Amino acid sequence: MSDLRGRIKDTIEREPVVVFIKGTHEQVFCGNSDRALQALRGVGAGFTTVDVLPDPRIREELSALSSWPTIPQVFVAGELVGGADIVQELAMTGQLEATLDERLGESWRRPGDERTVSVTDGPGLRVVPGG
Amino acid sequence: MSERLQELLDAAFPDAREVAVVDRTGGGDHFHVTVVDGRFGGLSLVDQHRLVYDALAEPLADGTIHELRITTRGEA
Numbered sequence: 164m165s166d167l168r169g170r171i172k173d174t175i176e177r178e179p180v181v182v183f184i185k186g187t188h189e190q191v192f193c194g195n196s197d198r199a200l201q202a203l204r205g206v207g208a209g210f211t212t213v214d215v216l217p218d219p220r221i222r223e224e225l226s227a228l229s230s231w232p233t234i235p236q237v238f239v240a241g242e243l244v245g246g247a248d249i250v251q252e253l254a255m256t257g258q259l260e261a262t263l264d265e266r267l268g269e270s271w272r273r274p275g276d277e278r279t280v281s282v283t284d285g286p287g288l289r290v291v292p293g294g
Numbered sequence: 295m296s297e298r299l300q301e302l303l304d305a306a307f308p309d310a311r312e313v314a315v316v317d318r319t320g321g322g323d324h325f326h327v328t329v330v331d332g333r334f335g336g337l338s339l340v341d342q343h344r345l346v347y348d349a350l351a352e353p354l355a356d357g358t359i360h361e362l363r364i365t366t367r368g369e370a
Contacts, residue, residue, distance in 0.1 A: 195361065231340075232347050232354050233362060248364050249339045 168224040170282040171213075175228075176241045178280075179267050180210040183225055183236045187279040188212045195247040199235040202247075202254040208263060209273030213282055221282060240266035295322040295358065299350060306349030307331050311369055323360035335368035342366040 174181055180203065184196035188210070191197040203210050215221045215234055226232055229243050237244045244250060244262060253259035263271040296315045303313045312330040327346060334342045343364050353359045 195363075230344065232351075243340055245340050245343065246364075249343060252339065 165224065166284065167218075167220055167282065168228060170284075171221065171225050172228060174211075174213060174280060174282055175238045178211040178238075179240060180208055180263070180271060181213060181238050182210055183213045183215050183221075183234060183238075185214070185216050185234055186212075187214050188277040189279070192216065193234065195233075196235045198247040199237055199250050202250045202259060203237070204274070205254055206260050206263070207274040208259075208271050209276030212277070212279045214279060217281070218283055239263060239271075242266070295353075296325070299325060299327060299353065299359075302349050302353070303327060303329060303346070306345070307333075309333070318361075318363070323358065325359060325361070326363040326365070328365040330367045330369060332369045334366055337368075339366070342368075 182196075182199055182203070184191060184199065185193035186196060188200065191200060200210070200212070213221070215225065222234060225236065229236055231243060231246065233246055235247055237246070237250050239262060244253070250259060253262060296317050299315045300313065303315065307313055307329055310329055310331040312328060314328040316326045318324040318326050327350075329346055343366060346364050346366060347354065350359065350362070354362070
């Protein structure tokens with residue numbers, strides 16, 4: 164397993180709710196990624212996001228792990244819940260809260276508790292202006 | 295391009311009650327597909343959507359589909 168794939172896997176297993184998106188929780192660059200985050204915010208869930216944009220290999224390794232071709236991808240307790248359409252549909256029918264309750268107990272109710280983590284190895288892959 | 299997606303979905307879901315493809319922007323790369331098929335009954339939404347992704351693997355891989363929305367239902 165590549166180091167990158169290992170870090171992605173660790174993140175999925177470590178974070179109660181993790182969403183792989185284009186952008187960060189503070190600045191989303193894709194309407195579908197935003198829909199997934201809004202669905203989670205709508206039920207008052209805290210979550211961690213991972214930006215797939217810094218390196219195309221993040222998305223490749225993630226899709227290889229999850230057998231899911233598109234972004235965003237929402238994982239709860241280490242398991243893929245779906246992309247934007249599914250999470251939005253689950254939120255509308257009350258099943259998103261039920262899924263979170265079932266897998267995480269009450270601990271997911273952390274409105275506004277949002278952060279972004281990196282799965283790349285340090286800042287080495289970031290584009291440095293003039294560099 | 296909608297026609298190509300429709301053909302791929304029709305081939306993958308020959309017994310579907312409904313297969314619909316909407317070009318959301320008119321640009322031929324943002325689509326909303328709807329599939330209503332009895333074989334979805336008992337499958338999780340993740341597995342239902344995976345079947346649709348499988349059917350559209352080629353246009354997803356070659357970049358034809360820039361963005362895809364999926365609605366699936368088992369027959370009610």
